[in-house]
Amino acid sequence: MACAAALDYYLAAKQSRDEDTSPLEGRIAFLTLFWGDKPLSAIDGETCREYAESRIHQAAARRELEDLRAAVYMFCKEKRLNFRPYFDLPDKPVARERWLTRQEAAELLRAALRLRRSRPKTYECLPRFILIGLYTGTRHAAILDLNWNRGPAGGWPDLDAGVLYRRGERVRETTKRRPPMRLPRRLIAHLKRWRRIDSGKGPVIHAKGGEPIGLMRKSFDAARVEAKLGEEVTPHIMRHTRATWLMQRRVPIWDAAGSLGMTVKQMETTYGHHHPDFQQAAADAY
Incomplete structure (x- = not known):
């Protein structure tokens, strides 16, 4: 076989x-x-x-x-085959520590806005992609799946309730969890403006003609180069950035983990050291 x-x-x-x-x-x-x-x-x-x-x-x-x-x-x-071979896998990669400072995030967004002004057909929704990524920490694919209206395949923002549903009604939950999250007030203002521009229909992130976009890697990379940021800055870094900023702002770890779709253990292990009170009691014990 x-x-x-x-x-x-x-x-x-x-x-x-x-x-x-x-x-x-x-x-x-x-x-x-x-x-x-x-x-x-x-x-x-x-x-x-x-x-x-x-x-x-x-x-x-x-x-x-x-x-x-x-x-x-x-x-x-x-097939009821009595066979279970041994797999030797490469070691797991070291977890990335890179995240964006406020200044770097601002430079990235400004670069995306400049690109949109110079080539609107190519970079129409690049600023939207970056803002959603930074304000929600939602994964690349889940952002591109967002639609303005509730549906079976992709998530949608409920702007009346202030909740972002990150997966469609028929999409099964996987290990890359997509739970609902409370939308930040500043992002809601952007989303309402974008919805008016799009007449409230179609994908949130789209090409100039309204067609869905498969990937934003090339567009994001163009903004990264324009902002003079390193190659380690990929779309996924926005998720790391959101998690890091939440810890730096002393957001309760349960709230932060729920917002990002992580377990509390994942949040604490990977990002807990960014909390201002990290091990403070132990450090000042004597």
Whole structure:
């Protein structure tokens, strides 16, 4: 039995649950190039290491091998195959500590506004994307899925209730949680203005003609370069920035974690040291 069969089965299972499989399809494409014709019995520590060496980024190799492992285990379970190969994955990447200062965030937003003025068709909604990211800490894909109206696929802002719903009614919750959050008052003002501009319909982040946008990486990268920020500044840094700023402002950790869709443990472990009172009692004990 070829690995391609397990990957196809896994992808079909995900699609049958109405999950967004676009990122998974991209990863499976890389996996298929290496593993597609190989039998399941070829999976072992050595071939996993060979695959990791064939990929430039070890973090990507690890994520793809995790997909392959999940696919093989599901396939073997469903087909009642008494087979459970060993997977040797690259080490987990070190957690990123980078976040934006207030000045850097302002420079990034100003750069996005300059780009929009110079090329409105290309950068129409780039400032919106950055403001939503900084004010909510919502992940890249979830921001692009937002619509002005309630629907099955993407989230929507309820401006009357002041709540952002980050996933559609038919979208299942995953480990990358998308819980509702209370909208900041300053962002509500922006959202109301943008809704008037868009006549209250369509995606919140869109191209000049109103079409949905697949990714904002190139546009965001253009703003990053314009703002003279380093390559480590990616769209995901806005989530780190939101979490860090909440801790710096002494927001209760339960509220901060709930707003971002994290567990309290994740929030405390990753961002707790940014709180002004971090270990203060211990530091001043004697």
